[in-house]
Amino acid sequence: MVYRAYAREAPVPQPLAFSHRTHSGENAIPCLYCHAYARLGPAAGVPSVERCVGCHITAAKDHVDVVKLMEHWEKKEPIRWVRVHHLPEYVRFNHKRHVVAGVQCQVCHGEVQRMDAAVQVSDMTMGWCLSCHEERGASIDCLTCHY
Numbered sequence: 001m002v003y004r005a006y007a008r009e010a011p012v013p014q015p016l017a018f019s020h021r022t023h024s025g026e027n028a029i030p031c032l033y034c035h036a037y038a039r040l041g042p043a044a045g046v047p048s049v050e051r052c053v054g055c056h057i058t059a060a061k062d063h064v065d066v067v068k069l070m071e072h073w074e075k076k077e078p079i080r081w082v083r084v085h086h087l088p089e090y091v092r093f094n095h096k097r098h099v100v101a102g103v104q105c106q107v108c109h110g111e112v113q114r115m116d117a118a119v120q121v122s123d124m125t126m127g128w129c130l131s132c133h134e135e136r137g138a139s140i141d142c143l144t145c146h147y
């Protein structure tokens with residue numbers, strides 16, 4: 001089965017109303033504070049409940065979704081965030097290489113700091129990868145991206 005990645009316009013429903021606009025827009029929390037693995041390895045990762053609680057012991061603690069967050073913390077239950085982006089499994093992608101090369105998150109993910117839940121804005125097809133690789137002199141060898 002070929003599993004293609006398509007641009008989505010509507011946010012996927014998430015278990016908790018997390019807003020990038022509140023956190024990275026209004027409160028200027030850096031992307032890497034929550035997606036720390038993006039500069040360390042292939043996947044960017046989503047933050048643990050513990051990371052959220054570090055601030056929410058005090059911040060907005062009466063908000064209904066923060067109350068939900070604290071319930072997860074008390075029960076030691078991870079939040080099951082629904083994955084937005086999916087590349088087919090035969091494609092090799094690595095955040096670290098891009099982040100270290102200075103490609104901003106927004107070039108590939110759009111103005112996330114203006115979104116509530118994250119939405120996929122690039123189609124993430126092979127043509128999309130290749131056109132930037134050609135433009136920036138990165139490798140276009142098949143085996144760079146395919147196993």
Ligand code: HEC
Nearest residue numbers: 023024029030031034081083084085105109112113117118
């Ligand atoms: C306070 C923590 C926090 C900060 C700061 C943050 N994020 Fe997120 N991010 C999350 C959480 C939680 C999710 C899962 C919910 C969702 O998809 O919206 C997520 C999801 C995402 C996704 C979708 C991942 C997927 O499922 O495919 C992208 C892309 C993303 N963030 C990019 C960014 C960028 C770019 C920034 C900086 C502008 C940023 N994030 C800042 C917590 C954070």
Ligand code: HEC
Nearest residue numbers: 031035038043044045046085086087093098103104105108
């Ligand atoms: C060169 C383009 C590019 C850049 C730059 C980039 N991403 Fe991604 N990101 C992707 C692609 C492609 C995927 C889907 C990967 C997959 O499905 O295997 C993805 C997936 C994600 C995910 C969800 C899956 C995961 O990897 O855990 C998060 C969260 C995310 N990116 C956050 C970020 C953040 C934060 C930054 C900046 C620090 C960033 N990305 C920079 C292309 C990019």
Ligand code: HEC
Nearest residue numbers: 017018019022027029047051052055059060063065066069
């Ligand atoms: C670095 C500190 C910090 C971290 C980490 C953090 N938050 Fe927040 N959060 C805030 C601040 C500041 C506000 C805004 C508070 C206000 O306006 O009174 C906020 C607001 C919220 C709200 C209320 C709704 C809104 O958008 O105003 C929710 C829900 C929330 N955060 C969930 C989360 C979740 C889930 C995580 C972990 C994925 C998280 N937060 C991580 C600082 C943080």
Ligand code: HEC
Nearest residue numbers: 002088091124125126127129130133139140141142144145
């Ligand atoms: C910079 C990364 C990159 C390079 C280099 C690359 N590909 Fe791809 N390729 C992708 C991505 C991402 C997909 C999945 C998205 C899609 O189908 O467009 C893909 C999909 C494919 C598919 C499946 C297409 C389909 O419609 O099912 C084939 C076949 C393929 N690539 C062959 C190649 C060959 C042959 C080369 C060398 C000439 C190559 N790729 C080089 C990223 C790349």
Ligand code: HEC
Nearest residue numbers: 092093094097101103107128129132133136138139144145
């Ligand atoms: C906006 C520009 C841009 C986009 C889009 C982009 N890349 Fe890249 N990519 C780069 C740059 C620049 C480098 C070179 C980094 C370096 O020199 O270390 C790179 C390097 C890589 C590498 C490491 C190459 C090596 O020599 O080991 C892989 C793997 C890769 N990209 C895969 C992908 C895939 C798969 C996609 C699409 C899903 C993609 N990239 C989309 C800019 C981009």
